[in-house]
Amino acid sequence: MFLFEKKMFVVGIDIGGTFIKIGVFQADNLQLVQKFVLNTTQFKTFESLALEVQEILIHYQDLQGIGIGAPNGNYFDGTIKFAPNLSWQGQIPVVQIFRKFFTNAHIVLNNDANAAALGEMLFGKAKGLKHFMQITLGTGVGGGIIVNGKLLYGFDGNAGEIGHTIYEPDGRQCNCGKKGCLEMYASARGLVMTTKELLMIRKTPSMLKNLPEIDAFVISTAAANGDPIALEAFEITAKILAKQLSDCAAILAPSKIFVSGGLSKAGTVLFEPLNKYFQHFLLSIHKNIISIEQSGLPDDNAGILGAVALVVKK
């Protein structure tokens, strides 16, 4: 009883290519107590990051658990095998390294999309849902699948790779080595590529034509302001994503699909065409029954809420 009372805090760590966010939560009611943001690139090694986290959390003795969400994080072996968007090379034994610095805490690693799915179930719109999908649209496209109220891992922990389903065989070259992966069309990068292609072939006037460089945020803003090229780029992106998600719906029969990540903040310009095409591509038994919704997690804390959900017991 004494031991339990001491372990009053749980931690969620969201590792991204640019920032590492650390949230400390009260274990009993899951209220966020404190939050830290670090620059990913300042850490030359993963050990130096773990050391920094130990120093930051020095006042929180005897943590109950630490959940870590990271691109390509593997729950089964506790390592990040190969993450193109992180600077650390090779296979990183994340859980093993953290165990050295936090000897008494329960430490769990998972990929960011799986963490987001658990976060959606604990804090967001998926409370009580037994079958749903979480899609993260950011630099890449990730997927977390909940079946019978639990994450679907597959035989090796690598299930949910919706971003690497193939939209177009022999299409755009993906970082993963394959061609035509969904990720190359429906991620922030994919949206930018599609927009640049449109800017070259369309004669339509567009506020994007005068810019030296464009990114997903600029395209979203332009689309929200009615720019025809930006709107067309979102229409194309949404149609491609809708087609792949309708395949997931046929395979998995999820009751809902939630979308989180940077690109999901585009709002209506994404979700309106996305749901239109999704309904079009769905099986008749699922039309107007399965829907795609924006994640219910607050933008700023979505990552740490997902990460902490990894170590919360129901």
Next chain:
Amino acid sequence: MFLFEKKMFVVGIDIGGTFIKIGVFQADNLQLVQKFVLNTTQFKTFESLALEVQEILIHYQDLQGIGIGAPNGNYFDGTIKFAPNLSWQGQIPVVQIFRKFFTNAHIVLNNDANAAALGEMLFGKAKGLKHFMQITLGTGVGGGIIVNGKLLYGFDGNAGEIGHTIYEPDGRQCNCGKKGCLEMYASARGLVMTTKELLMIRKTPSMLKNLPEIDAFVISTAAANGDPIALEAFEITAKILAKQLSDCAAILAPSKIFVSGGLSKAGTVLFEPLNKYFQHFLLSIHKNIISIEQSGLPDDNAGILGAVALVVKK
């Protein structure tokens, strides 16, 4: 104890568009005791079929269970909602009707692909596997998905509809109302359509050119004899199926994919290009690890073995 000893038999019923196969098995060792084959079209109503089954099984008192595999059979509500390849119209309350005729038996309905997956696990090559997929290639294309050793149903019992994932948006019109479904390319019907298209556009000599009508069996035989058009049709069919199955692999991470059903009997002319393209389309982490194999269930009894697996307790 006495009651249990009396219930010595379990029954598997495989309902197809042409034949209904009924297998009686010993409950203790699952040995096939007797088998019956009926013509599907001779039964104007489903009640008349249930009555016939009752008469056939009159000597097997107090059956332990009856498993029924049928196209579009829904495990959740025990009905066949809409099966384009069966002559009975509307929604058929299969379990409810069978309960009237077999008051003491445990009766379970499921779709044929789910039954095949359970059959593969109990009698075939999937013994001990926790994550795998079963694909049935026949008049249609069905899928049964095993996750953590159990069938994946989704929120409404309709998961596994790999045949209705979309290979080509705006492609061939499918019976389900959608366009470009995998079923229209990788089923026996799909193979025939592809072959007919090739026969029209290719000048290559082919033994198929002189035939008044062709079916999947004729094409398989021609391919096995080296006919270039038949081989090309299998190559195209295999590539399409491989692409869709690689998407399933990215989503589900199954350790294996088994293929059963009429078209799977084509053997090497199907499986050789199928595995070649499948490995090509797989994520690098899965290459040469996940494979596609012919089902281990004996052709003639695959349906009844799957059906009886529905009522066998582990």
